[in-house]
Amino acid sequence: MYTKAQIQSLQTLTKDYLQNPHNIQLGALKQVLKFHEYQYYVAATPLISDYEYDCLYQELLALEGASPSLITKDSPSQRVGSSLNESFTTVPHLVPMLSLENSYNAEDLLDFDRKAREGAGLDQIIYCVEPKFDGASISLVYENDLLVRACTRGDGIAGDDITQNIKQIKSIPLSIPLSEFGIMQMEIRGEVIMSKKSFTDFNNKLKAKQLATLANPRNAAAGAIRMKDPKEVAERNLDAFIYHISYYNLKADVPVPTLLETHSGALELLWGMGFRSPQKEKKLIQGIQGVIDFCGVFEIERDKLPYEIDGLVIKINDFSLQEKLGMTSHHPRWAIAYKFKARQATTILENVEFQVGRTGAVTPVAKLQAVAIGGVTVSSISMHNEDYIKEKDLRLGDTVIIERAGDVIPQIVHSIPALRKGNEKIIEFPTSCPVCDYTLEKEETEAVWRCNNPLCTAQIVERIIHFVSKDALDIKNFGDANIRKFYELGLLKNIPEIYHLDFETISTLEGFGKKSVDNLKTAITASMSQPLYRLIYALGIRFVGETTAKTVTTHVHHILDLQNFSEEQLQSFEDVGVKVAKSIYHYFHEEKNIALIKELEAAGLNMIQQQIQAADGNLSELNFLFTGTLTQLKRSDAEAMVEVRGGHILSGVSSKLNYLVVGEDAGSKLEKAKKIATIKIITEAEFVELIKN
Numbered sequence: 001m002y003t004k005a006q007i008q009s010l011q012t013l014t015k016d017y018l019q020n021p022h023n024i025q026l027g028a029l030k031q032v033l034k035f036h037e038y039q040y041y042v043a044a045t046p047l048i049s050d051y052e053y054d055c056l057y058q059e060l061l062a063l064e065g066a067s068p069s070l071i072t073k074d075s076p077s078q079r080v081g082s083s084l085n086e087s088f089t090t091v092p093h094l095v096p097m098l099s100l101e102n103s104y105n106a107e108d109l110l111d112f113d114r115k116a117r118e119g120a121g122l123d124q125i126i127y128c129v130e131p132k133f134d135g136a137s138i139s140l141v142y143e144n145d146l147l148v149r150a151c152t153r154g155d156g157i158a159g160d161d162i163t164q165n166i167k168q169i170k171s172i173p174l175s176i177p178l179s180e181f182g183i184m185q186m187e188i189r190g191e192v193i194m195s196k197k198s199f200t201d202f203n204n205k206l207k208a209k210q211l212a213t214l215a216n217p218r219n220a221a222a223g224a225i226r227m228k229d230p231k232e233v234a235e236r237n238l239d240a241f242i243y244h245i246s247y248y249n250l251k252a253d254v255p256v257p258t259l260l261e262t263h264s265g266a267l268e269l270l271w272g273m274g275f276r277s278p279q280k281e282k283k284l285i286q287g288i289q290g291v292i293d294f295c296g297v298f299e300i301e302r303d304k305l306p307y308e309i310d311g312l313v314i315k316i317n318d319f320s321l322q323e324k325l326g327m328t329s330h331h332p333r334w335a336i337a338y339k340f341k342a343r344q345a346t347t348i349l350e351n352v353e354f355q356v357g358r359t360g361a362v363t364p365v366a367k368l369q370a371v372a373i374g375g376v377t378v379s380s381i382s383m384h385n386e387d388y389i390k391e392k393d394l395r396l397g398d399t400v401i402i403e404r405a406g407d408v409i410p411q412i413v414h415s416i417p418a419l420r421k422g423n424e425k426i427i428e429f430p431t432s433c434p435v436c437d438y439t440l441e442k443e444e445t446e447a448v449w450r451c452n453n454p455l456c457t458a459q460i461v462e463r464i465i466h467f468v469s470k471d472a473l474d475i476k477n478f479g480d481a482n483i484r485k486f487y488e489l490g491l492l493k494n495i496p497e498i499y500h501l502d503f504e505t506i507s508t509l510e511g512f513g514k515k516s517v518d519n520l521k522t523a524i525t526a527s528m529s530q531p532l533y534r535l536i537y538a539l540g541i542r543f544v545g546e547t548t549a550k551t552v553t554t555h556v557h558h559i560l561d562l563q564n565f566s567e568e569q570l571q572s573f574e575d576v577g578v579k580v581a582k583s584i585y586h587y588f589h590e591e592k593n594i595a596l597i598k599e600l601e602a603a604g605l606n607m608i609q610q611q612i613q614a615a616d617g618n619l620s621e622l623n624f625l626f627t628g629t630l631t632q633l634k635r636s637d638a639e640a641m642v643e644v645r646g647g648h649i650l651s652g653v654s655s656k657l658n659y660l661v662v663g664e665d666a667g668s669k670l671e672k673a674k675k676i677a678t679i680k681i682i683t684e685a686e687f688v689e690l691i692k693n
């Protein structure tokens with residue numbers, strides 16, 4: 001999309017603008033931001049940090065704020081939209097959005113090829129094969145270089161206008177160089193998807209806030225594009241692949257661009273205009289046997305992709321041949337979907353267990369006759385809450401269809417009532433806690449039954465597990481099983497006891513050699529100096545996830561300063577709404593919670609926000625990653641050294657990374673980091689120097 005020379009000059013401008021913000025020229029700044037959006041979201045090779053992008057973006061907002069008449073429709077600032085109060089408007093597509101015919105095996109593909117060859121009068125056809133993205137289909141209309149409309153598929157003839165939502169997807173350009181090709185208007189098709197990583201991250205955030213999680217990336221994407229508030233769409237970090245030009249309209253006397261003679265050419269053209277088309281993923285194959293072989297290989301490889309696909313789409317590459325074959329009212333005759341084997345299976349719902357979580361929420365878990373789907377054996381699936389069981393009318397003994405999509409947690413799709421024999425049993429939700437027998441309660445607005453007994457042993461153990469978990473105080477070498485074991489043996493009865501463990505007794509236990517005891521001791525000690533937000537998150541205050549914990553921390557010096565805020569004051573914090581404010585207020589006004597915090601303080605835990613930065617905050621907010629074998633330091637110690645100084649350890653190379661510390665025999669992480677200009681690559685010795693300073 002960008003030539004080397006363009007990249008160089010845009011990078012020079014970027015550096016210049018970052019250093020001299022008063023010299024910025026609005027038109028050029030928009031180009032610079034557009035370029036970095038492309039690098040980040042389409043080319044997946046960010047050239048500046050998120051922070052630097054944000055600085056430039058703020059400059060744009062300031063310049064446009066000063067001269068609103070200069071705001072253009074394709075300005076990066078125009079992605080932000082306002083909430084919709086009414087329902088979406090229905091708009092007709094320029095060309096009806098047809099579906100695809102499905103195939104499931106080699107026979108179906110041979111049949112498709114035979115008909116295509118007969119229709120085309122050819123011995124062999126060149127096919128373009130590309131992923132069948134598993135998301136929500138959209139159509140986009142560009143006029144005079146600008147994105148003017150985005151629609152859902154709807155009934156294929158007309159769809160809902162979701163332009164504001166689609167503008168939140170950064171890999172969809174707001175303007176494209178159509179005029180360079182003499183094109184006045186163009187309608188294109190694609191699929192909005194949520195990557196597996198974005199899906200997991202988003203669900204983790206929901207979980208941390210104790211909200212219901214989403215079933216799979218497809219539902220998450222399809223739900224997102226129809227949301228009323230574009231800001232909520234932005235939070236889901238969606239992406240879009242564009243794979244089809246359904247209509248274009250050329251200026252008089254302009255010849256058809258050569259790229260628009262074939263499908264692979266169209267993908268290249270779309271890619272060149274700044275879209276994420278399956279340009280790199282596609283494969284041109286002559287003859288159907290090659291296609292069949294490729295489908296077989298790809299089905300096995302599908303899990304390696306960072307997003308979900310449910311098959312491949314096989315398209316005749318030559319547009320004149322496509323035209324010759326035409327379409328039925330349902331699907332084009334020049335394309336077919338090859339659907340991968342469904343990762344669904346039927347099994348029997350044999351039993352239900354009711355598990356008690358750290359907040360007392362009681363979750364029904366379906367115990368199933370073990371069944372393999374997509375290479376994984378599934379015997380247990382969460383049924384979330386009582387409403388879920390009722391809505392799906394699930395009964396003990398039912399035959400149920402279960403689904404597992406890639407990395408995604410298995411779900412029960414539905415039961416098959418037609419297979420009932422009459423001895424299936426209605427699932428009765430317990431009225432008292434299955435662990436401590438305390439009467440369960442349910443708030444009117446909630447679907448969850450809770451045990452509100454603070455002494456419920458299940459909750460105590462789950463709270464300890466949360467306290468030491470990775471995003472909380474991150475006590476490594478302290479798994480769930482060990483916590484349960486220590487609890488049962490009376491060695492760990494509550495959170496503060498983590499810091500007074502009887503290591504003498506522990507070292508007599510099976511599986512606790514000197515090394516594992518030492519590792520545990522080190523990890524517990526390191527957890528004492530964790531940044532304050534981690535402790536706030538670790539306390540497990542309802543609705544307080546990692547992000548809220550970080551926000552809250554910026555308003556206090558000592559954690560107990562939170563006792564001084566009223567609910568209204570808490571609501572004035574960024575992202576803290578009524579529900580969260582209420583929860584924080586109550587937490588810090590309950591004696592037992594204050595006593596817990598004081599006990600932890602007495603044990604030596606960091607309770608102060610500035611202390612870490614003031615004492616030695618040189619790594620505060622910096623992100624580190626270690627790769628290769630370290631020779632002077634143990635990896636865990638090196639990581640603890642960073643975290644104690646306020647820095648963070650990332651799990652992979654991204655534009656967020658500030659330092660990559662390279663040990664011996666470093667591999668792919670080093671190569672990847674070399675491509676991102678903002679990452680400083682340092683040796684272990686340089687790291688030690690950095691820490692000393």
Ligand code: IVH
Pocket residue numbers: 098099100130131132133134136137138189190191243244313332335337
């Ligand atoms: S081509 C006339 N290509 O699959 C052109 N569709 O089951 C028809 N889909 O409605 C679409 N990936 O939403 C095409 N690479 C791809 C696709 C793709 C996903 C979706 C699309 C379509 C559905 C049909």
